[in-house]
């Protein structure tokens with residue numbers, strides 16, 4: 432069985448095709464803001480201009496007849512972007528006469544991670560631009576045990592980067608600078624149970640920079656503080672739930688310092704740490720395709736009337752009937 | 755105290771190693787190898803200090819907590835509370851009682867910081883608060899609202915009947931003079947962090 436998935440909740444526009452064994456192909460055409468952060472309308476404009484070409488390119492590599500399921504990210508995400516992708520998926524589904532499945536974007540990150548790493552019943556740390564959550568399954572639902580009380584870690588990194596004059600996306604640039612940081616400056620460390628907050632930290636780090644502290648030291652102090660918070664809440668969730676697996680997913684999961692910290696934390700408590708290959712970490716169409724395949728095999732389909740986008744779709748809303 | 759006896763159980767928590775002996779408990783904030791040593795030192799020292807201080811303050815305000823026997827550097831030695839974690843025996847009556855106790859904490863400006871059914875032990879007909887590692891003093895409605903938000907989220911995560919447990923808690927918490935205001939804020943916090951808003955705000 433083969434599924435095609437379209438992702439476009441924010442900056443990423445991506446189509447993936449997977450079968451039960453592997454990812455067959457992924458084609459990306461991301462929106463990159465000229466300046467500042469992501470503008471939802473600009474991003475949607477980009478998606479609508481490029482989606483046709485991207486579909487064509489995919490179908491030059493795989494026969495449309497071979498596809499069994501058409502899927503798309505139904506949410507959470509930016510409304511204008513979601514609508515472009517949903518429309519494209521509906522059109523394809525009608526034209527090819529294949530069933531349509533709208534999937535939860537966060538769940539797709541998580542399930543593709545489990546698929547590619549073999550993690551069974553992990554605590555999952557999901558870190559991206561807008562999302563930062565600690566998730567674990569309880570019965571037929573995934574539950575969010577902890578999350579950011581304000582902005583996601585990716586947005587926090589981008590904000591700090593912009594303030595220091597670095598272009599979008601700032602995350603990788605901060606990571607590089609941090610490698611040459613030498614001195615640790617204390618920043619507000621805000622953990623509340625399994626919840627956490629980054630906005631106070633961003634302001635404090637921006638102030639450090641304004642007071643003449645080097646970019647390297649600011650980046651270093653920021654990463655060390657923010658990632659220690661994420662490691663702490665992950666460890667707390669593992670202790671509470673008595674789980675010995677941690678799965679890292681989401682775009683910020685590509686950061687090697689974050690990975691290293693979580694690896695050390697897991698090793699020290701004799702737990703296993705998992706993270707999927709980098710190309711499946713960030714937003715991508717393959718994860719949408721994979722989740723829809725899983726859902727299709729378990730009897731899910733999305734009727735046209737139920738295919739409207741859900742900008743604030745929570746992972747907790749999805750009934751999970753697979754293992 | 756029997757310094758050389760063996761612990762019955764060792765619990766590796768989010769921030770500390772907790773050694774449980776027959777009559778006492780050692781909570782040791784060991785070095786975390788994943789974080790830079792400067793930050794590690796700051797967190798271990800400050801949390802041990804506030805925890806010991808606030809555990810005693812809470813008891814003075816009528817909230818059951820273990821008696822502190824000793825504090826040595828990063829180690830707290832305290833009374834062992836023999837009982838059941840609230841998580842195993844949770845019901846509406848207990849949740850209501852808990853609401854009354856949290857009201858007392860908040861009246862005394864104490865924010866617990868991690869109110870979950872795992873950090874509460876039921877013993878001798880009382881609910882004991884055991885983990886003040888993330889606690890602090892604060893008068894603001896916002897901090898108290900977050901404190902409740904954390905508890906409500908943990909109910910959702912652990913119990914299918916979370917709605918009635920939440921209602922029961924609320925009825926107990928209303929004994930606090932500013933209870934209504936804090937509860938309203940907790941609801942706002944619930945709605946606030948939602949994805950779209952967050953992403954759009956950037």
Ligand SMILES: Nc1ncnc2c1ncn2[C@@H]1O[C@H](COP(=O)(O)OP(=O)(O)OP(=O)(O)O)[C@@H](O)[C@H]1O
Pocket residue numbers: 666667670671765766767768769770771772774779781820832833834835836839868872873875884885886887
């Ligand atoms: N005084 C006590 N009497 C009996 N049991 C205790 C006591 N203190 C702690 N425990 C047990 O140890 C466990 C962990 O304790 P505590 O919550 O203080 O540690 P922690 O490392 O701060 O945990 P976390 O950070 O994961 O919340 C508790 O859930 C409880 O089962």
Ligand SMILES: [Mg+2]
Pocket residue numbers: 767872873885
């Ligand atoms: Mg605890």
